Every structure is written in C-alpha cells, then in structure tokens.
Amino acid sequence: MRFTIKDIAREANVSIATVSRVINNKNEGMSLETREKILNIMKKHNYVPSSLARSMITKKTNIIGLILPDINNPFFPGIVRGAEDAANSYGYNIILCNTDDNPEKEKTYIEILKEKCVDGMIYTSTLNPIDENLQLFKRHKIPTVFVDRIVESDDIPFIFTDGKKGMFKIVEYLIQNGHKEIAYIAGEKKSQFNHSRLEGYKSALSKYNIPLNQNLIFMGDYKLSGGKRCMESLLDLKEKFSAVACENDLMAIGALEMLNDRKIKVPREISITGYDNIFLTNVTSPKITTIAQPIYEMGYKAMELLIKIVNKDNDPVDNKIILEPELVIKDSVWKRGD
Amino acid sequence: MRFTIKDIAREANVSIATVSRVINNKNEGMSLETREKILNIMKKHNYVPSSLARSMITKKTNIIGLILPDINNPFFPGIVRGAEDAANSYGYNIILCNTDDNPEKEKTYIEILKEKCVDGMIYTSTLNPIDENLQLFKRHKIPTVFVDRIVESDDIPFIFTDGKKGMFKIVEYLIQNGHKEIAYIAGEKKSQFNHSRLEGYKSALSKYNIPLNQNLIFMGDYKLSGGKRCMESLLDLKEKFSAVACENDLMAIGALEMLNDRKIKVPREISITGYDNIFLTNVTSPKITTIAQPIYEMGYKAMELLIKIVNKDNDPVDNKIILEPELVIKDSVWKRGD
DNA sequence: TTGAAAGCGATACCAG
DNA sequence: CTGGTATCGCTTTCAA
Numbered sequence: 001m002r003f004t005i006k007d008i009a010r011e012a013n014v015s016i017a018t019v020s021r022v023i024n025n026k027n028e029g030m031s032l033e034t035r036e037k038i039l040n041i042m043k044k045h046n047y048v049p050s051s052l053a054r055s056m057i058t059k060k061t062n063i064i065g066l067i068l069p070d071i072n073n074p075f076f077p078g079i080v081r082g083a084e085d086a087a088n089s090y091g092y093n094i095i096l097c098n099t100d101d102n103p104e105k106e107k108t109y110i111e112i113l114k115e116k117c118v119d120g121m122i123y124t125s126t127l128n129p130i131d132e133n134l135q136l137f138k139r140h141k142i143p144t145v146f147v148d149r150i151v152e153s154d155d156i157p158f159i160f161t162d163g164k165k166g167m168f169k170i171v172e173y174l175i176q177n178g179h180k181e182i183a184y185i186a187g188e189k190k191s192q193f194n195h196s197r198l199e200g201y202k203s204a205l206s207k208y209n210i211p212l213n214q215n216l217i218f219m220g221d222y223k224l225s226g227g228k229r230c231m232e233s234l235l236d237l238k239e240k241f242s243a244v245a246c247e248n249d250l251m252a253i254g255a256l257e258m259l260n261d262r263k264i265k266v267p268r269e270i271s272i273t274g275y276d277n278i279f280l281t282n283v284t285s286p287k288i289t290t291i292a293q294p295i296y297e298m299g300y301k302a303m304e305l306l307i308k309i310v311n312k313d314n315d316p317v318d319n320k321i322i323l324e325p326e327l328v329i330k331d332s333v334w335k336r337g338d
Numbered sequence: 339m340r341f342t343i344k345d346i347a348r349e350a351n352v353s354i355a356t357v358s359r360v361i362n363n364k365n366e367g368m369s370l371e372t373r374e375k376i377l378n379i380m381k382k383h384n385y386v387p388s389s390l391a392r393s394m395i396t397k398k399t400n401i402i403g404l405i406l407p408d409i410n411n412p413f414f415p416g417i418v419r420g421a422e423d424a425a426n427s428y429g430y431n432i433i434l435c436n437t438d439d440n441p442e443k444e445k446t447y448i449e450i451l452k453e454k455c456v457d458g459m460i461y462t463s464t465l466n467p468i469d470e471n472l473q474l475f476k477r478h479k480i481p482t483v484f485v486d487r488i489v490e491s492d493d494i495p496f497i498f499t500d501g502k503k504g505m506f507k508i509v510e511y512l513i514q515n516g517h518k519e520i521a522y523i524a525g526e527k528k529s530q531f532n533h534s535r536l537e538g539y540k541s542a543l544s545k546y547n548i549p550l551n552q553n554l555i556f557m558g559d560y561k562l563s564g565g566k567r568c569m570e571s572l573l574d575l576k577e578k579f580s581a582v583a584c585e586n587d588l589m590a591i592g593a594l595e596m597l598n599d600r601k602i603k604v605p606r607e608i609s610i611t612g613y614d615n616i617f618l619t620n621v622t623s624p625k626i627t628t629i630a631q632p633i634y635e636m637g638y639k640a641m642e643l644l645i646k647i648v649n650k651d652n653d654p655v656d657n658k659i660i661l662e663p664e665l666v667i668k669d670s671v672w673k674r675g676d
Numbered sequence: 677t678t679g680a681a682a683g684c685g686a687t688a689c690c691a692g
Numbered sequence: 693c694t695g696g697t698a699t700c701g702c703t704t705t706c707a708a
Contacts, residue, residue, distance in 0.1 A: 002700095002701085004700090004701055004702085005701060005702060006701075006702095014678075014679085015678065015679045015680075016679090016680095016701090016702080016703095017678070017679060017680080017681095017703085017704085018677085018678060018679075019702095020702070020703060020704085021677095021678090023702090023703095024703080029677055029678095030677065030678085031677065031678090034677085034678085046477050046478065048449060048452045048453050048478070049453060049701080049702075050453065050455055050700090050701055050702070051453045051454050051455070051702095052390055052393050052394055052399070052454075052455050052700085052701075052702085053394060053684090053700070053701035053702035053703085054701080054702055054703070055390050055684090055702095056390055056391060056394065056683090056684040056685070056686090056700090056701080056702075056703090057683080057684050057701095057702060057703045057704075058684095058702095058703075059340075059684085061390070063433070063454070070419070071409070071415045071418055071419050071422075072415050072416060072419050074412075074617075076415075077409045077410045077414075077415050078410060080409055080434070081408070081409050081410050081436060084409070084434060084435075084436055085436075093433050093435070093450065093454065094433065094434055095401070095431050095432065095433055095434075096418065096422060096432055096433075096434045097422075097431070098419060098422055098423075098426075111386060112431065114386045115386050115387060115388065115389045116389050116390075116401070116431065117388055117389070117390050139384050140384065140386070253621050257621070260623065279412075279618070280617070280618060280621055283591050283595070283618055283621065283622055284621050284622070284623075285598070285622075285623055340684095340685085342684090342685055342686080343685060343686060343687095344685075344686095352694075352695085353694065353695040353696070354685090354686080354687095354695090354696095355687085355688085355689095355694070355695060355696075355697090356693090356694060356695075358686070358687060358688085359693095359694090361686090361687095362687085366693095367693055367694095368693065368694085369693065369694090372693085372694085387685080387686070388684090388685055388686065389686090390684085390685075390686085391684075391685035391686035391687085391700090392685080392686055392687070393686090393700090394684090394685080394686070394687090394699085394700040394701070394702095395685095395686065395687045395688075395699070395700055396686095396687075396700095397700085
C-alpha cells in the first residue's frame with residue numbers, strides 16, 4: 001500500500017491538515033518542531049505526495065498535451081524540446097502524441113487528453129485538418145496553442161514562422177545572385193499549408209519583374225523521394241533553369257541526390273535551396289543554403305504562451321506570435337561573381 | 339464547472355452507480371432504455387469521464403514516463419516513436435522527460451513521475467549513471483525497463499542491442515575487405531557504456547590475429563566535432579592506417595568532413611565506418627557503411643515488456659531482451675577487388 | 677498553531 | 693436491473 005498523508009499524520013500524532021501544510025510549505029505560524037518532525041517522517045519513508053489526489057481538488061494537473069504528426073519528422077524534436085524545456089521550468093510535464101497526419105487518430109488523442117485532464121494543449125494539426133477536431137478544443141474548453149500549421153481560427157492563439165517571408169528571402173537571394181529561371185518544388189498539393197511559401201516565391205519573382213513560369217513548378221511530398229522525383233521531371237523538361245527552390249530541406253536533399261546521380265554539378269550548373277535548416281543540410285555536399293525557422297524558440301514560446309493563458313496571468317498576453325525566418329547562406333547557390 | 343457523473347445521474351434520474359456502469363460498458367443485465375437515455379445525455383454534454391478520479395481508485399493512470407537524455411539526439415525519436423506506438427495500442431500515454439545527461443535533472447524527473455503516479459517508466463540513463471538514481475526506481479517501486487544504456491543491475495528488466503557484436507561485425511567486414519591497420523574513434527572516456535563496442539573491435543582484431551595498436555585508438559565525444567578532431571589527430575600521427583571505425587555515426591560524419599577538408603578520398607584512400615545508421619549516413623557522400631540498431635523495435639518492445647510487467651501478465655515474460663545489430667553496407671569502405 | 681470535516685469525481689461492493 | 697455508500701489521497705475552509 002502507498003504511504004499516504006494519513007500515515008504521516010498518525011506517526012507524527014498530528015492531523016492531516018498539519019501535514020498538508022508542511023507539504024505545501026504553508027509555514028506561516030507553525031511550530032518549527034512539528035514541522036521538523038513531519039519532514040523527518042516524510043524523508044524516512046520516501047514520501048512523495050500523489051498529484052492525482054491534489055489535482056482532483058486544485059483542478060490542475062500541470063500536464064500539457066503535445067499533439068503533432070510525427071516525432072520522427074526531423075522538424076519536431078526541436079519543437080518538442082523547446083516546449084519541454086519551457087514546461088519544465090514552469091513546473092509542467094508533457095504528454096506526447098503522434099497523429100501520423102491522421103485526423104481519426106488526432107481526434108482520439110484530443111479526447112484522451114481531455115480525459116487525462118491536461119491543463120492545455122499544444123497542437124500542430126494534420127496536413128488536412130478537419131473542422132470537427134478544431135471544434136473539439138473549444139467544446140472541451142481546453143486552452144490550446146496552435147503551432148506551425150496554422151488554421152484560420154479567429155480566437156485560438158498561435159505561433160508560427162512566416163513562411164511567405166522566408167521563401168521570399170531565399171528566392172530574392174537567388175535573384176540577387178543573378179538567377180532568373182528559378183524552378184520550384186512544392187509540397188503536398190492537398191495541403192492548405194505552405195501555400196504561403198509558394199506565395200513568397202511568387203512575390204519575390206514579381207518584385208523583380210520576373211515572369212512566373214508555371215512549367216517550372218512541381219509538386220512533391222515533403223519527402224526525399226518527392227524531391228528526387230521532381231528534380232528528375234525538371235531535368236527531363238525542355239525548360240531552362242539555373243536554380244531550384246524547394247519547400248523543405250528533405251526535398252532539396254532529394255533533388256541534390258538526383259543531380260549527383262546525373263553528374264550535374266551543384267552549384268556550378270544548378271543551384272539548390274532548401275527550407276527549414278535541418279541538421280542534414282550541413283553534411284550534404286555542398287551544404288545547402290536554406291531558411292532557418294527558430295524551431296526551438298517556437299516550441300519554447302508556444303509553451304510559455306500556453307502556460308500564461310492557463311494561469312490567466314492578467315497582463316493581456318499577445319497571443320498571436322509570428323516569428324521571423326532567417327536566411328542561412330551555405331554552399332548550394334552559385335553566386336554572382338563566383 | 340465540469341460536467342460530472344453526478345450531473346448525468348441527476349438529469350437521467352438514476353444513481354451514479356448506474357451511470358458508472360454505462361461508462362464502463364458493464365451492461366450485463368441493464369435495461370436498454372436507461373442505457374440509451376444515459377448515453378444520450380453524455381453525448382449531449384460532450385461528457386468525458388475524468389481519468390483522475392478513476393485513477394484514484396483503480397491505482398492506474400495508464401501513463402508511462404519516458405526518461406532519456408535528449409530527444410534532439412537523432413537516436414531517440416525512433417525509440418520514442420516505437421514506445422509511443424506500443425503504448426497507444428495498449429491504451430497508454432507517455433510523458434517525455436529530457437535529462438541532458440544530467441543526474442540532478444534525472445533525479446528530479448524520477449520524483450516527478452512518481453508524484454504523477456505513472457504506471458511505469460522507460461529509462462535510458464545518463465552517460466554517467468549514479469547509483470542513487472538507480473536506487474530510486476526500486477525504492478519507489480515503479481516498474482521500469484532500461485533501454486539501450488544498460489546498467490548492471492541484477493533485477494531490472496532491460497532491452498538493448500548487442501554493441502560488442504555490432505562492432506565486431508563491422509570490423510570483421512573491414513578485415514575481410516583487406517584492411518589491417520584499423521583506427522578506432524571511441525566515445526566518451528568517462529562513460530561506462532559502449533565499452534562493449536570497443537570490446538567488439540578488439541575481439542575482431544584478435545580473431546584475425548591482428549595486433550592491437552593503442553596509438554590508433556582515439557577518444558571522441560559522440561559528437562560531430564569530436565569525430566573531426568580525432569580524425570585530425572589521426573592524420574597528424576605518423577602511424578599508417580587504411581580504415582577508421584567510429585563508435586557512432588555522428589563522429590564518422592565528423593571524420594568524413596575532416597577528410598574532405600584535407601582532400602583525402604573516401605573510401606579510396608581511407609575507409610570509414612559508423613554506428614547507428616541514422617538517416618544522415620544516407621546523404622553524406624559517400625554514404626556511410628554502418629551498423630543498424632533496430633531502434634524503433636527497441637522502443638516498441640521496451641514498452642510492450644513494461645506493460646506486460648505492469649499488468650502482471652502471468653506468463654513469465656522474458657525480461658532481458660538483447661536485439662541483434664545489423665551490418666548495413668554502403669559506400670564508405672574500400673572493398674577488396676574494387 | 678492546530679484539528680475536524682467537507683468534498684474533488686469516479687469505482688466497487690453490498691443490498692434490494 | 694438499480695441504488696446507497698464507503699473510499700481513493702489530498703486541499704481547504706472554519707473553528708478552536
């Protein structure tokens with residue numbers, strides 16, 4: 001049997017109320033004597049209070065649910081780590097849930113987390129979010145912060161890194177280095193996300209009066225294989241191009257592999273850019289010029305924001321956070337003057 | 339206020355006992371009528387039972403704690419994913435804790451998880467485990483499965499992949515391809531783990547009557563930078579060697595970078611091997627020959643084993659699991675006959 | 677400075 | 693087939 005507050009009370013010849021005071025450091029006006037006595041008994045028995053019982057009363061579990069597609073996706077460990085660090089420093093813990101971009105699984109997890117009485121949730125939606133699940137957050141009245149994949153939803157706090165601006169920056173960088181025919185490898189067609197990246201591409205071209213060539217836009221899948229496939233299609237095309245902007249690093253790496261296979265020199269013959277700045281881009285050859293999202297920071301700030309909301313810190317928190325992407329110049333772009 | 343079992347009972351004009359029966363599908367002999375009525379009320383109010391309250395009675399939270407050094411280390415997402423999948427399919431959830439190889443942090447997490455009343459823990463120790471923390475598992479009587487970094491501890495179940503055998507396999511592979519002077523880049527000196535890998539190296543040499551040359555053994559840090567540094571030291575050495583076996587992939591990649599910097603051809607001039615088969619090794623050039631640990635499987639089986647123990651499934655489970663490492667041949671080893 | 681007792685939201689046992 | 697009630701381990705008034 002578990003050693004409980006009752007047992008301590010009995011052994012110390014005091015009431016459980018007194019023990020509770022010691023546990024919670026409510027010492028104002030307590031005899032040092034009894035305090036010491038109780039503390040000793042607790043230590044002797046390795047007593048650890050049950051947060052279960054406590055939570056029943058306080059209505060707080062200090063647990064936050066993290067819902068995301070797949071921790072194996074190299075994008076997410078950073079988010080999780082940031083979130084966990086923040087959680088830890090505020091006295092919270094995280095329950096991790098992988099949805100595999102499957103709305104059914106996602107729904108189940110939301111329900112489970114509600115059951116577990118989490119204080120809040122951090123949520124990166126499936127690629128094709130369904131409204132039913134989004135409603136769930138509101139219906140269950142669980143404070144939630146959306147991360148990265150933002151769904152237009154008026155009143156739910158969110159944090160993400162500006163994808164349009166990021167892609168704009170890197171395409172502008174290509175243009176400034178003399179590239180005019182710039183191909184584009186996009187992610188999933190079906191997804192409503194990262195259209196913003198495509199927009200960034202278009203707006204950069206437009207700013208420099210470069211006509212948009214639809215033939216140079218290919219549809220990948222955010223995976224290595226997709227990048228490879230798209231690159232192959234591009235090469236088999238008759239169109240001319242000197243650079244390829246990819247919507248994420250994995251596809252850029254896939255594209256790079258294809259170019260290597262075909263003995264095409266990067267960046268001398270064709271330049272490549274990625275997006276996300278995953279570690280991988282530092283060990284390919286050449287290293288891939290890309291856009292860094294402040295991933296860790298996103299996770300950290302998401303958690304901080306959530307905790308503030310949970311605790312109703314009254315200073316009205318800014319609950320729509322947009323972080324700035326950063327251009328990370330490496331070696332995969334042929335530069336004017338090289 | 340939360341909508342509870344009481345509210346349902348009131349609204350349905352039944353006792354909470356009856357409602358509880360519905361919640362738990364104990365239908366044997368219950369009027370379909372009341373069942374339906376209750377079900378409807380539950381649906382109408384989006385009722386979700388509080389597992390907190392339930393756990394207080396059942397003494398089960400269906401939560402498992404995962405303690406590991408750092409989810410950002412590319413080795414761990416696979417473990418976590420495997421563990422989470424298994425947990426999910428048995429109706430459990432996981433709380434994730436990053437220790438940063440810091441025993442203090444680790445201790446705190448163990449205590450917190452005890453507080454949260456997790457049903458069990460999966461534990462990858464810090465590089466330098468301290469006995470005090472190991473005792474904690476026993477003292478708190480929380481079922482625990484040790485993963486990957488195994489501490490000699492008689493009675494605690496564990497699962498890992500045989501490091502000695504893995505390193506033996508890959509060094510033997512080098513030898514069979516004509517290499518005789520094989521350098522070795524080890525991990526942390528202080529760590530008690532992966533001595534087994536070094537043993538594997540030695541036993542392979544010994545089997546083929548190759549004398550051990552201590553000058554060819556360098557001490558890294560399991561990181562890219564350490565691999566790079568060690569490689570540099572090796573090159574500055576006067577000793578001859580044709581191959582370098584690294585204790586993990588990151589160091590192998592670091593070593594590879596150094597060789598690239600020095601314009602030394604891999605594998606033509608020097609062969610490199612890694613260990614772990616992280617995704618990275620497929621995108622370096624050349625791709626790195628390495629040893630694959632069944633990472634996902636390790637996580638999955640660890641969780642399965644733990645859950646069996648938690649549920650005291652009476653079939654005496656085999657609670658010492660050793661998995662077989664696999665040689666994954668890629669392009670970083672110069673082969674006899676090439 | 678301390679204690680008694682109510683109550684958090686469920687489960688489970690014993691009655692009827 | 694259904695209800696009453698003790699109970700889980702703790703926090704929190706209110707009194708003393």
